[in-house]
Amino acid sequence: MSQTNTTTVKERGRVGTFIRLLWADKFAFFAALFLLVVVLCAIFGPIWLSDEATRQNLRGRNAPPFELSRGFLYILGADQLGRPLLPRIIVAAQNTMAVAAGAVICSMIIGSALGLVAGYSRSRWSGAIMRLGDVIMSFPSLLLAVIVLYMLEPSVANIVLVLAITRIPIYLRTTRAEVLEVRERMFISAARVMGTSDRRIVFRHILPVVMPTLITIATLDFAFVMLAESSLSFLGIGIQPPEITWGLMVSQGRPYLTNAWWLSFWPGLAIILTTLSLNLLSAWMRIALDPVQRWRLEMGGRKNG
Amino acid sequence: MAEHLLEVRNLSVDFHTAAGTVSAVRNVSWHLDRGETLAILGESGSGKSVSASTIMNLIDMPPGEIKSGEVLFEGRDLLKMTDEQRRELNGCRIAMIFQDPLSHLNPVYTVGWQICEMMTVHDVPGDEAKARTLELLKRVGIPNPEAAMGKYPHEFSGGQRQRLMIAMALALKPDILIADEPTTALDVTVQAQVLALLEELQRETGMGLLLITHDLGVVAEIADRVVVMNKGEIVETGDAAEVYRNPKHPYTKRLIDAAPGKGETRDEEDRLGEPLLRVDRLQQHYGGFHALKGASFSIMPGETVAIVGESGSGKSTMARAILRLDEPSGGKVIWKGRDLLQMTSKELFAIRRDIQMVFQDPTQSLNPRMTVYQIISEAWIVHPDILPKARWKDRVAELLVQVGLSPEMAKRYPHQFSGGQRQRIAIARALALEPKLIICDEAVSALDVSIQAQVIELLDGLRRDLGLSYLFIAHDLPVVRDFADRVIVMKSGEIVEEGHVGQIFDAPRMPYTKALLAASLDPDPEVQAARRNARKSEGLVPA
Numbered sequence: 038m039s040q041t042n043t044t045t046v047k048e049r050g051r052v053g054t055f056i057r058l059l060w061a062d063k064f065a066f067f068a069a070l071f072l073l074v075v076v077l078c079a080i081f082g083p084i085w086l087s088d089e090a091t092r093q094n095l096r097g098r099n100a101p102p103f104e105l106s107r108g109f110l111y112i113l114g115a116d117q118l119g120r121p122l123l124p125r126i127i128v129a130a131q132n133t134m135a136v137a138a139g140a141v142i143c144s145m146i147i148g149s150a151l152g153l154v155a156g157y158s159r160s161r162w163s164g165a166i167m168r169l170g171d172v173i174m175s176f177p178s179l180l181l182a183v184i185v186l187y188m189l190e191p192s193v194a195n196i197v198l199v200l201a202i203t204r205i206p207i208y209l210r211t212t213r214a215e216v217l218e219v220r221e222r223m224f225i226s227a228a229r230v231m232g233t234s235d236r237r238i239v240f241r242h243i244l245p246v247v248m249p250t251l252i253t254i255a256t257l258d259f260a261f262v263m264l265a266e267s268s269l270s271f272l273g274i275g276i277q278p279p280e281i282t283w284g285l286m287v288s289q290g291r292p293y294l295t296n297a298w299w300l301s302f303w304p305g306l307a308i309i310l311t312t313l314s315l316n317l318l319s320a321w322m323r324i325a326l327d328p329v330q331r332w333r334l335e336m337g338g339r340k341n342g
Numbered sequence: 343m344a345e346h347l348l349e350v351r352n353l354s355v356d357f358h359t360a361a362g363t364v365s366a367v368r369n370v371s372w373h374l375d376r377g378e379t380l381a382i383l384g385e386s387g388s389g390k391s392v393s394a395s396t397i398m399n400l401i402d403m404p405p406g407e408i409k410s411g412e413v414l415f416e417g418r419d420l421l422k423m424t425d426e427q428r429r430e431l432n433g434c435r436i437a438m439i440f441q442d443p444l445s446h447l448n449p450v451y452t453v454g455w456q457i458c459e460m461m462t463v464h465d466v467p468g469d470e471a472k473a474r475t476l477e478l479l480k481r482v483g484i485p486n487p488e489a490a491m492g493k494y495p496h497e498f499s500g501g502q503r504q505r506l507m508i509a510m511a512l513a514l515k516p517d518i519l520i521a522d523e524p525t526t527a528l529d530v531t532v533q534a535q536v537l538a539l540l541e542e543l544q545r546e547t548g549m550g551l552l553l554i555t556h557d558l559g560v561v562a563e564i565a566d567r568v569v570v571m572n573k574g575e576i577v578e579t580g581d582a583a584e585v586y587r588n589p590k591h592p593y594t595k596r597l598i599d600a601a602p603g604k605g606e607t608r609d610e611e612d613r614l615g616e617p618l619l620r621v622d623r624l625q626q627h628y629g630g631f632h633a634l635k636g637a638s639f640s641i642m643p644g645e646t647v648a649i650v651g652e653s654g655s656g657k658s659t660m661a662r663a664i665l666r667l668d669e670p671s672g673g674k675v676i677w678k679g680r681d682l683l684q685m686t687s688k689e690l691f692a693i694r695r696d697i698q699m700v701f702q703d704p705t706q707s708l709n710p711r712m713t714v715y716q717i718i719s720e721a722w723i724v725h726p727d728i729l730p731k732a733r734w735k736d737r738v739a740e741l742l743v744q745v746g747l748s749p750e751m752a753k754r755y756p757h758q759f760s761g762g763q764r765q766r767i768a769i770a771r772a773l774a775l776e777p778k779l780i781i782c783d784e785a786v787s788a789l790d791v792s793i794q795a796q797v798i799e800l801l802d803g804l805r806r807d808l809g810l811s812y813l814f815i816a817h818d819l820p821v822v823r824d825f826a827d828r829v830i831v832m833k834s835g836e837i838v839e840e841g842h843v844g845q846i847f848d849a850p851r852m853p854y855t856k857a858l859l860a861a862s863l864d865p866d867p868e869v870q871a872a873r874r875n876a877r878k879s880e881g882l883v884p885a
């Protein structure tokens with residue numbers, strides 16, 4: 038009984054510290070709030086607003102934003118078929134996040150796992166993995182996507198698969214380069230002297246050092262993947278209408294840029310804000326997770342030196 | 343009152359950091375005359391380099407701030423000059439050499455070009471600069487100076503690079519040469535040569551030499567006067583020999599007492615029986631390079647064996663080969679009758695418990711992302727049979743106390759400790775496995791003298807209490823003197839001499855051992871002066 042009590046106290050302590058550290062960096066705090074909203078939209082948006090987002094209203098074609106005469110849902114204007122933009126953006130969050138997060142997480146896990154192997158082991162596999170990375174990199178990613186999606190069904194899962202494959206080399210190369218450096222550090226030698234297994238060295242000693250770099254790259258990649266997905270949609274092999282994503286909305290609005298900017302602007306803004314938030318949050322995380330740097334936040338977020 | 347060449351008056355410098363304002367030096371005053379050598383002596387963090395940086399305008403402002411004081415060069419206050427005026431003095435009238443010459447020479451230009459540039463930026467015509475460069479390279483003793491002009495910095499050895507830096511600093515015949523730890527990165531024999539060169543050049547040119555160092559031996563060898571600094575304040579000034587003989591301030595006393603190599607050597611006692619570790623014709627080749635050419639020795643239980651040698655002698659290679667951090671190319675390492683080098687990784691795993699290692703740089707040998715508790719208890723995760731998990735916490739506390747730290751420190755991270763404390767943590771980690779032999783690879787070289795003494799004392803105490811054996815690798819002979827039972831002297835991958843510590847220090851047989859002993863610096867200026875004379879008459883300074 039007392040055992041559980043202490044653990045809950047400790048848990049609350051940890052969550053409390055977490056929130057306090059987050060509050061210390063105001064940018065990161067609001068970034069986290071924004072991302073929370075996006076995630077909620079992605080989960081509940083389609084259930085809640087699916088009908089509104091697909092209801093056409095030809096009298097409201099390209100309706101300008103900031104007019105409340107058609108109701109609150111039209112606050113951001115309407116698209117070329119008169120569908121209100123605000124609910125569409127909220128509904129589109131689900132597909133966008135599924136594709137982007139799916140692709141980034143898959144490529145990060147696969148890429149960094151291969152990178153760890155390539156960097157740590159001195160066997161032939163290391164060379165083979167690097168050449169595999171070279172092959173993927175030298176192949177134009179869009180071409181690869183076209184071929185794969187031509188053969189397979191252009192579903193969310195397949196798009197995630199294609200985008201993940203094309204982004205693997207980024208993680209692979211970064212991880213390998215960092216591992217090669219970290220592997221020679223003295224605390225790794227110290228661990229080996231102790232008899233620590235390779236697996237433990239890789240996961241306990243090397244990975245935590247490499248992780249911040251990987252997370253930073255992943256957040257930058259998030260934006261890239263969202264845009265790559267939109268270009269696939271533009272080519273007609275990505276997400277197919279009536280399914281929507283932010284990238285698809287941007288490209289659908291492109292012909293109307295001169296007379297109805299809001300068609301592309303709002304989904305574009307959503308993409309920018311999401312990536313910006315991710316970036317700010319990753320910068321915060323890099324500091325908060327590093328015991329050498331953490332004092333910067335514990336000092337109360339005073340920016341100094 | 344006669345005017346001094348350089349005078350620093352009441353200098354106070356603060357650094358504004360996120361952790362608050364740190365005053366690096368407070369009310370520091372000293373002066374330097376022509377033809378004089380002044381040494382500023384202090385341990386790390388004492389602020390010994392700050393006044394020199396102020397003179398050279400090398401302090402970044404912010405975060406640095408000069409709170410008060412003046413720096414008078416020939417009566418003019420440097421701090422009131424414009425940057426333009428100071429640039430004209432820097433390099434031309436006041437020159438500086440640094441600890442690590444490789445990082446201060448540009449790797450993509452030839453050294454001849456770099457020394458010439460030094461002069462051409464101060465408006466010396468090209469031909470003249472070239473001629474002077476050649477002359478300088480000859481003067482500082484670079485072999486084959488014509489060819490050396492066209493070489494790049496990486497083609498020279500550490501000592502030669504420091505000579506190049508000196509040549510560069512002297513190019514414009516400065517009045518003052520500031521040398522910031524000029525020999526710290528060099529081997530002892532090379533250090534003696536570079537210091538001798540500096541002294542000669544000073545006598546020729548009559549410049550003032552300001553030497554910043556942590557090494558009492560360097561002060562004894564070369565300085566006329568000494569300024570002792572501690573925590574940003576001057577604690578004592580005076581004639582170098584006088585300060586050594588009659589230190590007034592307690593800090594100076596402590597510093598002098600801590601200098602290694604003064605105590606009694608261990609009694610000779612031959613330990614009989616089965617050796618704990620026997621190394622037999624151990625070899626290590628890297629491509630065509632033979633780092634170890636068949637070295638053999640053994641360690642008895644409870645014995646401390648020191649391996650001494652300069653860089654490139656193969657002493658660290660030996661440690662790594664014994665532990666199979668690198669696979670040796672040949673030979674045998676017999677541990678309790680079995681060859682370590684033939685063992686499978688499973689058998690080796692069991693042996694890992696018995697042989698532990700303490701590394702040179704505790705900053706790098708501790709994982710920065712783990713707490714002290716995690717670092718020490720990792721030993722028991724790897725070897726679960728040593729200790730049940732319930733006892734980990736108590737045992738970590740016990741170990742921390744044993745190495746002279748307090749148990750509350752277990753929650754902290756390595757960066758929150760000083761260098762000496764970190765080395766204690768590294769020792770605690772090694773002890774966690776209850777080893778029989780600890781290999782210390784330059785374990786005290788990166789530490790300040792007083793901390794060095796404490797760590798050695800700790801190791802010595804552990805040896806008595808726990809019956810440990812040590813293989814103690816060092817480049818510095820005096821450190822070994824107080825601590826080792828037997829000494830092995832190594833040179834280019836081979837064992838030159840081996841013997842009891844008393845025999846090696848008092849009656850060395852081989853010329854290399856003699857040269858090594860002659861080159862190492864004693865903190866006592868008188869002893870050092872006597873040694874210098876002996877060196878001159880015997881011509882023992884190795885080429």
